[in-house]
Amino acid sequence: xxxxxxxxxxxxxxxxxxxxxxxxxxxxxxxxxxxxxxxxxxxxxxxxxxxxxxxxxxxxxxxxxxxxxxxxxxxxxxxxxxxxxxxxxxxxxxxxxxxxxxxxxxxxxxxxxxxxxxxxxxxxxxxxxxxxxxxxxxxxxxxxxxxxxxxxxxxxxxxxxxxxxxxxxxxxxxxxxxxxxxxxxxxxxxxxxxxxxxxxxxxxxxxxxxxxxxxxxxxxxxxxxxxxxxxxxxxxxxxxxxxxxxxxxxxxxxxxxxxxxxxxxxxxxxxxxxxxxxxxxxxxxxxxxxxxxxxxxxxxxxxxxxxxxxxxxxxxxxxxxxxxxxxxxxxxxxxxxxxxxxxxxxxxxxxxxxxxxxxxxxxxxxxxxxxxxxxxxxxxxxxxxxxxxxxxxxxxxxxxxxxxxxxxxxxxxxxxxxxxxxxxxxxxxxxxxxxxxxxxxxxxxxxxxxxxxxxxxxxxxxxxxxxxxxxxxxxxxxxxxxxxxxxxxxxxxxxxxxxxxxxxxxxxxxxxxxxxxxxxxxxxxxxxxxxxxxxxxxxxxxx
RNA sequence: GCGCCCGUAGCUCAGCGGAUCAGAGUAUUGGCCUCCGAAGCCAAGGGUCGUGGGUUCGAAUCCCGCCGGGCGCGCCA
Numbered sequence: 001x002x003x004x005x006x007x008x009x010x011x012x013x014x015x016x017x018x019x020x021x022x023x024x025x026x027x028x029x030x031x032x033x034x035x036x037x038x039x040x041x042x043x044x045x046x047x048x049x050x051x052x053x054x055x056x057x058x059x060x061x062x063x064x065x066x067x068x069x070x071x072x073x074x075x076x077x078x079x080x081x082x083x084x085x086x087x088x089x090x091x092x093x094x095x096x097x098x099x100x101x102x103x104x105x106x107x108x109x110x111x112x113x114x115x116x117x118x119x120x121x122x123x124x125x126x127x128x129x130x131x132x133x134x135x136x137x138x139x140x141x142x143x144x145x146x147x148x149x150x151x152x153x154x155x156x157x158x159x160x161x162x163x164x165x166x167x168x169x170x171x172x173x174x175x176x177x178x179x180x181x182x183x184x185x186x187x188x189x190x191x192x193x194x195x196x197x198x199x200x201x202x203x204x205x206x207x208x209x210x211x212x213x214x215x216x217x218x219x220x221x222x223x224x225x226x227x228x229x230x231x232x233x234x235x236x237x238x239x240x241x242x243x244x245x246x247x248x249x250x251x252x253x254x255x256x257x258x259x260x261x262x263x264x265x266x267x268x269x270x271x272x273x274x275x276x277x278x279x280x281x282x283x284x285x286x287x288x289x290x291x292x293x294x295x296x297x298x299x300x301x302x303x304x305x306x307x308x309x310x311x312x313x314x315x316x317x318x319x320x321x322x323x324x325x326x327x328x329x330x331x332x333x334x335x336x337x338x339x340x341x342x343x344x345x346x347x348x349x350x351x352x353x354x355x356x357x358x359x360x361x362x363x364x365x366x367x368x369x370x371x372x373x374x375x376x377x378x379x380x381x382x383x384x385x386x387x388x389x390x391x392x393x394x395x396x397x398x399x400x401x402x403x404x405x406x407x408x409x410x411x412x413x414x415x416x417x418x419x420x421x422x423x424x425x426x427x428x429x430x431x432x433x434x435x436x437x438x439x440x441x442x443x444x445x446x447x448x449x450x451x452x453x454x455x456x457x458x459x460x461x462x463x464x465x466x467x468x469x470x471x472x473x474x475x476x477x478x479x480x481x482x483x484x485x486x487x488x489x490x491x492x493x494x495x496x497x498x499x500x501x502x503x504x505x506x507x508x509x510x511x512x513x514x515x516x517x518x519x520x521x522x523x524x525x526x527x528x529x530x531x532x533x534x535x536x537x538x539x540x541x542x543x
Numbered sequence: 544g545c546g547c548c549c550g551u552a553g554c555u556c557a558g559c560g561g562a563u564c565a566g567a568g569u570a571u572u573g574g575c576c577u578c579c580g581a582a583g584c585c586a587a588g589g590g591u592c593g594u595g596g597g598u599u600c601g602a603a604u605c606c607c608g609c610c611g612g613g614c615g616c617g618c619c620a
Contacts (some may be wrong), residue, residue, distance in 0.1 A: 012592095031563080038563050047562065047601090057562095057600095088601085090563060130574055133620080171620060280618050291546065291616070298618040305620050330614050333547055361548075361613070403556065406548060408613065410555065415569085423582080424568070430582050488557060502584040503576090538600075543582070 003103065003468050004095050004142065005030050007075055012091075014066040014163045019060070023052050032083035032469070039084065039092030040100075040465060046089040057089025064091060100461050101452040103468035105533045107523035111269065114526045115470040117159040117478065123321050125161045129169075129327035130239070130246075131168045133232040135179045135463035136204055136378055138238050140363045140411065141329050143384035147536065148360060149327040154534050159478045164321070167246045168312060171228055172253040173305075179231075180224035186211035187223070205378035206234070238385050242393055244517060245534055246320040255308045264311035264346075265303065268296060273345045309335065310342035317343070317350050324355035330406065333359050358481050360405040365507075375518035393414035394537045398425040401535050402487035424491055428528065429540055431494035435525040436504050436541040438518070450519035451512050459500040460520055466496050470527045471539040474534065483535060488532045497524050 011093040033042045046061035053060055065083055071092065072078050078488045082094035101330035107114040129149025132142050153163045170176065182201035190196045192203035201207075210230050216222055239245070255261050263323045265281075268274055273284045283306075286293050295304050316324050328335075336357050343350045365382045367390075375382050389398045395416045402424065403409045416423065455461060470491065508515045529539040 027560090029560090033563050034566080035563060042563060044562060051600090087563065092563080170620065175620065278618080282618095295618045300618075302618090304618065309620095330548065334615050334617085338549090359548085359614095407556075408563055410551070412555075428570090430580080434580060434583080468611055484557080486568080488561085495567090498583055501579080502581095505579065507579050538611090543581090 003471075004077055004099055005032070005468075006245065007077055008043075008072070008093065011068050011075070011077075012043055012045060012064065013072045014071065015064045016049065018067045019063045020049060020053055023049055029411055032465070033092070038090070039082070039087060040095040042090050042092045044090055046085075046091060050089065054394070058085060061085040061089045061091045066105065095465070097456060097461055098453055100464045100468070101455055103464055104452055104455075104519055104523040107467060107526045108519060109129075111526055113532065114523075115158070115474050117471065117475045119160040123161050123322040124164070125156050125321075125322040125323040125325070126166055126316060127156070127325045128166045128168055128316075128329065129484065130244075131328075132235060133170045133173075133175055134228045134235065135175050136202060136231065137206060138235055138384040139378065139381045140365055140384060140387060141360075143242070143387060143396060144360050144363050144400045145237060145327045145329070146242055146384070147397045147482065148358060148405055149325075150244045151401050151486075151535050152325060152358065152478075152481050153485060154536065155474065155478040155481075155486070158474055158534060161323075164248055165246045166248045166250060168250045168252070170252040172251075172256075176224060176228065179227050180220055183208050183210050183214060183227045184217060184220060186225050187214040193309045202379070205377050211525050217385070237513075238383075238388075241388055242384065242397070248313045250315075252308050253313075255311045257326065260311040260315060260483070261303060261308050262267060264307055264314060264342075265296060267346050268310075268342070271345050271347060281344060283342065284481075285338060285341035285345070288344045289338075289339050290341050294338060294341075306338060309339050310346075313339055313343055313355060314346065314348070316355065317348065325358060326355050327358045330359045330361050333357075346488070349415070353384040356407050361408040363400070363409050363411050365411045365413060374415070387411070387413075388510075394429070395423065395425045397536050398428075398487060401483045404482065404484055424487075425537065426543070428490045428494045429538070430543060431497045432525060432528040432532070432539045432540060433543045434501060435497070435521045435528070440541075441507065442518075452516050452519060454513045455515040456521060457504060459496070459503055460517070463500050463520060463524065466493050467523055467527055470531065473532075477534075486531055486534050490528065490535075493524065493527060493531070497528075523528050 009030045012030070016023060016028065028043060028045050030041055030187055031044050033039060047057045048061050049173050050057040060086065061131065065085065069080055069083060073080060074085065076096060076099055078093045078096055082096070084092050086092055110116070127149050129145045130138070130142050131139055138146075150165070153165050157163045160480060171227075178200060179202055180199060181198040182203075185197050185201065186207050189198070192201065210227050213230070214223055214226065224317075268283055273287060274296060275282055280295050281297035282293045283296050284293050294306050296307055297303055313324070340352065343354060344352060365387070372382050374380060377383060377385075377388050384396075391450065393397075399411060399416055400409070414427075455464065470493075473485055473489045479481055504517070506514070506521060508514050508517070532539045
C-alpha cells in the first residue's frame, strides 16, 4: 500500500505533466513540514517550475491545485479545503484522519515486518567490517565499525537483499611477527623496554597472559600460532558479547596459498599498466585518479599489501556481490582510490565505484571529564570490552551508531552509564517497555475490535503519521548507508509516544476508544522494536 | 606543502540534491504523580549555522579564498 506521501507525489507529478508538458523536472520533492500550520505534506514544486514557465510561483501553485484537487480528493487523501497555497508558493495539504490511521493497520498487519522494504531487485551484497588483525584486543574504533557495519547489514537485509558479513584479517604479516616476538620475549621474562624487548613490540597485559601459556620458548612458529589463536578467540568473544556475527572469515594468507595474489600480479602485468623502476614493479594507478603510482612488487621480490587487497576484492566480485561495502576508519581513506584503481586496471568490467566505503572518524573516550587513552589490558588504547563492561552492550551500540560515520565522536562514558533521562538508549527502550506494560495491565480484558476512526486527537494522529514514516526512514538509511537516521527517528517516535502517553489515558472505559488507542500503542511498539532491532539494540518489555 | 573529512545553542550532535531550515538532546530556570511506569511530560531562556566573497528572486545547504581541527601522503599493514 502506498502511503500518503507517495500518493501526493504521484498526483503532483501527473499535475505537472498536465500544466507544463515540456517542463524539465527531476523529481517532485514532498516533505513533511515540522510546523503543523503548513499542513501534513508540502511541496515547493511551484517555486521550482516558476522560472521555466515564466509565471509567478503562486500562479503555478494555483494551476497545479486546480488540476490536482479532484485526484487528491478521490484518493481520500484530503478535502478541497485541506489544500492550501502558502508563502511564496508552497502547496500544502492536510491529510484526512482516516488516511493517517492507515499506518496503524499496516503495522498491526505486518508486525515484525512492519517497515520492511521491498527491493525492486534482490541483490547479493557484502559488508566487510572490523577486519582487525589478531595482534591485540578490539579497540573502540573496531567497536564503531562493528556497530556501524552490523547496522548497515541489517538495513540492507531489511530492504530484502542477501547480505554477507565478512571479516578479513592478516594472519601472517610483519605485525604478526612482532606479536610473536613480543610473546616470546615476555615468556623469557623480558619486560617492555628492557634489553632484548623487540622494537615496537606489543606491551599490553594480554601479551603476558599469552606468554604464560607458552611452553616451548624457542619455537617461534608455535608461539605465533598460539598467540593468533588466543587473540582470535578473544576477539570473537568480544564480538559475541557485542551481538555481532560474521558469515565468512577470510585470511590474507589464503590469498597467497591459493595463488590469488600471483594471479592478480599476472593480470596487472597483462593489463599493460605496470612498469619496472628502481628494481620494483609499479602500477600506473595515476591513470585512475591516484596521486602517485603504487609499488606492486618490492625490489626484494615480495608484494606490498596493495596486491592482496586487490586480489581480495577480485574474489568479492567473482563471488557475485553486486554491492560491497567496506567499513573502515578514515585513516584508511587513501586505500579507497588505490583499491578501486587496481580493480579498474584489471579491466574485469567492475564498476568504477566498486567497492563502496563507509569511513568513520575515530572515537574519543571521555570519562570523569578527561580523555581516557589507555587501558590496563591493551596498554595504549581503550578496548571495546571496556566500553561494554562500563555501560552495557545496548548503550554502546546505540551510541556508536547514533552519529554520522564521518563525524568525530566523543563517547562520554559517564553519560552512557546514566540509566536515566540523559541517555537516549533508555529513552527509546523505556517507550517500548511502557507500551508493553499497558498491555500487561490489560490482563484478561479483551482489546476488542479497533475502530480507528475514534482516534481524533491531535497527538494520536501525529503519532500515527510519524509511524507511517518508519518504512521510508529505513529505506533512506539503507540507501545512504546511514543508520544514524534510524536512531534519530526512534528518538522522535519515542518522544511523541511519551508525550501522548502523558496527555491521554490509554485504558479508558469507552471500549471502542480503548481498543483504538491500544491498536495505536501496539503499532508504535512494532515500529520501536523493529527500529531498535535494525540497530542491534534490544527492546525490553520491562526495565 | 598536497589530498580527503569536519567547523550549527555552554556541551554532544541532526539538518547540507536551496525556500516551510534555526533544530534535537543535554545543561540552566519554573511547573506536573490520590490517575495505565516521573528512566516520563509541559514551559522559558540560549545560535550572525567558523569567516570573507560568489551564484540565485531565495544559501547552514552549491562554488572559491581564508582561519581552526582530524586523518592520510612508505618498496609498513
